[in-house]
Amino acid sequence: MKGFASNIVEKTELKKATPPVLECVGLTKHFGGLVAVNRVSLSVNQGEVLGLVGDNGAGKSTLIQMISGVYAPDEGQIFINGEIAKLSSPMDARNAGIETIYQDLALATNLNAADNIFLGRELIIKKLGLLPAIDKKQMQTQAKSVLKELDITIPGISRPIRELSGGQRQAVAISRSIYWQAKLLIMDEPTAALGVPEQRKVYELVRNLKDRGMPIIIISHNMRDIFAIADRIIVLRRGVKVADVDANATNDKEIVSFMVGNNNGDL
Amino acid sequence: MKIFKLKQKTQSIKMDALDGGEELESGSFEKKNNFATKTLLLVGKYWVFVFFILLLTGFSTAKGFLSLNNFQAVLANNAMLLVLAIGQTFVIITGGIDLSTGWVMGLASVVASIIMRQFPIESNLALVIFCGFSTAVVVGLIAGAVNGMVISQLKVPPFIATLGMYGIARGFGYILSGGPPVSVNHPGIGHFANGYLIYIHPSVGFSLFTLPEGLTGMDLRQTTTLIPFLIIYFVIILVVSHWLLSKARFGQHVYAVGGNIRAALRAGIPVNSILKKVYILSGIMAGIAGFLYVMRYSGGVAAAGDALNLNSVAAVVVGGASLMGGEGTLIGTLIGTLIIAFIQNGLIIVGVDPFYQYVAVGVIIIIAVLIDQLKKQVVK
Numbered sequence: 001m002k003g004f005a006s007n008i009v010e011k012t013e014l015k016k017a018t019p020p021v022l023e024c025v026g027l028t029k030h031f032g033g034l035v036a037v038n039r040v041s042l043s044v045n046q047g048e049v050l051g052l053v054g055d056n057g058a059g060k061s062t063l064i065q066m067i068s069g070v071y072a073p074d075e076g077q078i079f080i081n082g083e084i085a086k087l088s089s090p091m092d093a094r095n096a097g098i099e100t101i102y103q104d105l106a107l108a109t110n111l112n113a114a115d116n117i118f119l120g121r122e123l124i125i126k127k128l129g130l131l132p133a134i135d136k137k138q139m140q141t142q143a144k145s146v147l148k149e150l151d152i153t154i155p156g157i158s159r160p161i162r163e164l165s166g167g168q169r170q171a172v173a174i175s176r177s178i179y180w181q182a183k184l185l186i187m188d189e190p191t192a193a194l195g196v197p198e199q200r201k202v203y204e205l206v207r208n209l210k211d212r213g214m215p216i217i218i219i220s221h222n223m224r225d226i227f228a229i230a231d232r233i234i235v236l237r238r239g240v241k242v243a244d245v246d247a248n249a250t251n252d253k254e255i256v257s258f259m260v261g262n263n264n265g266d267l
Numbered sequence: 268m269k270i271f272k273l274k275q276k277t278q279s280i281k282m283d284a285l286d287g288g289e290e291l292e293s294g295s296f297e298k299k300n301n302f303a304t305k306t307l308l309l310v311g312k313y314w315v316f317v318f319f320i321l322l323l324t325g326f327s328t329a330k331g332f333l334s335l336n337n338f339q340a341v342l343a344n345n346a347m348l349l350v351l352a353i354g355q356t357f358v359i360i361t362g363g364i365d366l367s368t369g370w371v372m373g374l375a376s377v378v379a380s381i382i383m384r385q386f387p388i389e390s391n392l393a394l395v396i397f398c399g400f401s402t403a404v405v406v407g408l409i410a411g412a413v414n415g416m417v418i419s420q421l422k423v424p425p426f427i428a429t430l431g432m433y434g435i436a437r438g439f440g441y442i443l444s445g446g447p448p449v450s451v452n453h454p455g456i457g458h459f460a461n462g463y464l465i466y467i468h469p470s471v472g473f474s475l476f477t478l479p480e481g482l483t484g485m486d487l488r489q490t491t492t493l494i495p496f497l498i499i500y501f502v503i504i505l506v507v508s509h510w511l512l513s514k515a516r517f518g519q520h521v522y523a524v525g526g527n528i529r530a531a532l533r534a535g536i537p538v539n540s541i542l543k544k545v546y547i548l549s550g551i552m553a554g555i556a557g558f559l560y561v562m563r564y565s566g567g568v569a570a571a572g573d574a575l576n577l578n579s580v581a582a583v584v585v586g587g588a589s590l591m592g593g594e595g596t597l598i599g600t601l602i603g604t605l606i607i608a609f610i611q612n613g614l615i616i617v618g619v620d621p622f623y624q625y626v627a628v629g630v631i632i633i634i635a636v637l638i639d640q641l642k643k644q645v646v647k
Contacts, residue, residue, distance in 0.1 A: 091535040106533045108526035110593035111519075119523055120534035122516050133514040 019082030020045050021184050021215045022067065022098075027076035029062050036062040038239040039076070044184060047213040049206075051220065051230030051247065055259050058236040060219050064186055067217075068100040069093030080183070097183030101173050103192045109162035109169075113154055114143035116161055117176045146179045147171075150208060167198030171205055178209070185209065185216045191225070203229060223252040237261050304645050311642035315587055315602050315635070322606060326613035337612070339495055345608040346497040347372070347556040347563075349601065351572065351579040352586075353508045354552030356600045357545040359583050360512075361525045362592025363418065363425035365549045367432035369576025371410040374440040375557030376567030379403040380449035383561070388453060395453055396562075403558035404551055410436055411550020415543035429546075433576075440569030450566035460562035464494035500559065504552075509597045521545060525592030581628055582607055585635045594639075606631065 020043040029037040037059040044050050054060045066073045069087035078085050080096050087093045093100070107116045118139050125135035140157050147154065152171040154164055161169055170190055177185055187206070191199040199222075206229055209216060220226050226233060227247060235243035235258040243250075243258040326332045351368045358365045383399040410432055417428040458477070467473040468490045478490065512518035520541050523531040531538050553572070560571045586603030588595025610631070611624045 090533050094535065102533070106527070106530040108523045108530050108593070110526035111522060115519065115523075116530075119530070120520075120536045122519055124516065127514070131510070131514075132516070133510075134516055134519055 018046060019079070021081060022217075023079040023082075024063075024067065025077050025079070027063065027066055027073045027078070029059075029066060029071055030074050035239050037066070037073075037236075040236070040239075040241045041076075042234055042241065042244065044215045044217060046215055047210075048232065049210050049216045049218060049230050051218055051226040051233040052236070053220070053223070053226060053233060053255060053259060054236035057238075058259070059239040060236055061188065062239075063236065064100070064188055064217070064219065067093070068098055068186055094180070097181065098186065099177030099180065099182035099184070100186040101170070101177065101188065101190055103189040107161050107169055107173060110160055112156075112158050112160055113147070113164070113172045114140045114157055116172055117143045117146070117179050119176075121180070142179070143175075146175050150175055150178060150205060152205065165198060166194045167201045170194065170198075170202050174202075174205060174209070178214075182214070185214055187216060187218045189219055189221065191220070191222070199225075223255060226255075227252060235259055307645050308642065311638050311645075312587075314638060315585060315599065315606070318631075319602055319606055319609075322609055322613070326609065326617065329613065329616045332613060332616050335491075335493075337616075339492070339498070341605075341608050341612045342501075343495040343497040345604060346501040347559050347572070348575045348578055348582065348608070349501050349604045350504055350552050350556040350559065351575050352582040352600050352604050353504060353597060354549030355579040355583045356586075356588060356595055356597055357508075357512065357521055358425070358549050359580070359588045359590060360521050360592060360595045361542060361545050362528070362590075363542070363545070364429065364580060364590070365414065365546065366426065366429040366576065366580075367410065367414065367436055368429075368549055368553045368579055369572030369574070370433050370436040370440060370569075371407055371550055371553035372557040372560065372572035372575065373567070373569045374410070374436040374443075375403040375406040375554040376560045376571045377440050377444040377449055377557075377569055378406045378567070379558055379561050380451050380567035381443060383451045383453070384449065386453070390453065392453060392455055395451075396456070396459065399451070399561060400558050403561070404554040407550040407552070407554020407557065408547060409550070410553070411547040412543070414550065415546035418546060419539040419542040437569065444567070444569050446569070448564075448566045448568040451561060452565070456562065457565045460497055460500075460559055462496050463492040464496065464499060465492070467491040467493065497559065497563070504555065505597060505601065512597055517541070517544065522593060525594075527593075578607055578628070581632050584639075585631055587635075587639070589639050589643075590636070 023041075023043040025041050026039045027037055027041070028035070028039050040059070040063055042050070052060050052064070062071065065071045067078065067087070069090045069092045072088055078087060080098070085092075085096055087096065087098075090100075108119060111119070114136070123135040123138050123142075124132045125138065127133045144157055147157075150171070152168075152175060154168045154172065161172065164172070174185075174187075174190075190206070191202050194202065203225055206216065206218065210229065218226070218229065230247045233243070233245055233247050233250065233255060234241060235245075235255060237259060242261070243255070245254075331337060351372060355365055355368060379399040379402045382402045383395050386395045386398070414425075414429055414432050417423045417431070418425050423431075462476065465473060465475060466478050512521065520531065520536050523534070523536055524538055524541050528538060531541075556575070557567065557571060561567045582603035583595060583600050584590065584603070585606055586595065586599030586601070588599060607628055610627045611621075614624050614627065615621055
């Protein structure tokens with residue numbers, strides 16, 4: 001696993017020459033008569049952190065779930081590194097390098113951190129040259145090294161996840177994505193279930209990933225966090241993209257006015 | 268959720284929790300690591316072992332309890348319960364339950380006996396046994412596969428699906444046997460589940476697998492028998508199952524499905540296939556138990572596993588598995604089975620009305636579940 005960070009950095013330097021990591025063109029999703037997402041296009045470049053904001057029901061979750069393979073879009077296309085991608089299941093998306101961190105974490109709380117990082121992709125060793133057994137030792141070593149590399153401390157690698165705090169669980173979920181060499185990380189309200197000190201820890205971790213050049217789409221209610229971390233901000237309102245702005249060229253008041261729709265802007 | 272405009276974080280957490288159908292923890296995540304919590308966790312983990320030792324110590328004063336023969340008999344008599352409980356352990360770890368296992372065992376014993384009876388008395392014993400074994404396993408496999416399909420594909424809750432199979436297996440057991448036991452009369456067949464590995468006679472010496480030749484009358488009584496075949500069978504099954512559950516990828520996925528089925532799905536684990544496999548495994552174990560019954564009692568009967576049906580659940584739960592899924596080990600199940608076995612045996616030896624064994628087992632189950640819940644609360 002060593003060197004994944006340097007790979008990303010190398011790619012970042014080439015970013016002008018390469019196509020965006022993710023490009024969505026005209027994504028649309030209907031639920032019965034309701035148009036949840038209406039012809040939304042967006043792109044994420046190498047090393048870029050995209051903040052996705054919008055009121056409840058604006059279509060953020062639906063948009064994200066199309067990108068992570070949960071829903072198939074009714075219209076529109078998704079390109080990954082310039083190539084068209086058909087994502088018909090969450091596993092397709094994972095195989096394409098899109099890792100999603102859900103707000104309910106998607107960890108098996110009865111298993112330990114190493115088991116969770118390797119969940120569904122366990123390392124196997126042949127015992128007596130014949131019987132395939134799970135290589136717990138190797139998994140723990142690798143898990144420890146990825147946690148160390150991300151500067152994450154948890155009470156014990158062999159303690160079940162339920163004995164960890166919410167922030168530590170979030171960190172385990174994030175390190176799972178990193179271990180499996182995510183090309184794009186999607187974080188849906190990563191701090192929603194956390195107390196304030198733990199939120200800070202998680203954002204430290206996200207910033208750490210950003211410094212390594214990992215492209216990230218982050219959904220948050222917390223405007224301050226979005227501004228602290230995002231390079232670019234996309235605002236959705238009633239399924240439509242109403243703003244796609246450089247984070248340095250706007251402020252939270254403007255974003256809120258985009259969200260609720262009482263601005264006189266020309267978008 | 269989409270109707271409301273909630274910007275406050277706490278409120279939106281609640282909404283999201285409802286939306287996702289899953290409970291999210293909120294508030295402080297600071298853990299209390301004080302002495303009381305640690306003690307409680309230790310008690311929760313090891314009370315079964317302590318209880319087991321106390322149980323043996325308590326009964327040890329009774330004459331005849333602490334003897335090699337009694338211990339061997341208890342283990343051999345409960346081999347079938349243990350085999351059922353092993354299958355049940357896998358099912359319960361996924362958060363399910365198999366209520367049909369005892370009656371599938373009975374059906375398997377009946378069908379196997381009917382097939383074995385088709386062979387003339389003088390047939391090759393190995394062939395008869397092989398056919399009986401295959402039949403019993405196939406019957407168990409079919410019942411388990413039906414359970415697994417109905418639960419994973421048709422999404423019928425395990426409690427109901429296996430209750431249905433309980434009725435089906437029970438009904439067919441009685442229909443096919445007509446009620447009374449179906450006997451298998453091939454000479455020597457009983458030896459395979461009633462024999463011992465080692466026979467020792469003070470003057471003649473010792474022999475393996477069968478009695479030393481030429482012993483009669485009083486000589487037979489002086490023979491010491493060691494290691495019933497049934498113990499060898501269940502030790503093999505236990506070791507293989509333990510490897511499957513704690514070392515193989517399959518076992519890891521069984522724990523993951525029981526721990527968080529949505530996480531397992533998102534991680535790409537074939538959840539439906541895992542569910543199907545655990546019920547098939549439980550069915551096969553029921554088939555093996557049915558076959559062992561035929562060998563031990565020279566015949567099959569529909570109600571062979573009646574008493575074992577719920578005791579298999581009891582053994583697993585007493586052994587520390589959680590009915591909510593995600594927790595449990597086969598070592599625990601072994602201890603759970605032994606606790607039930609020795610309660611029954613000890614009460615009989617002490618001379619207590621044997622019906623009190625049901626009361627005792629009932630009380631132990633409730634205590635086991637209470638301790639499990641207490642443990643969960645402490646961890647939260």
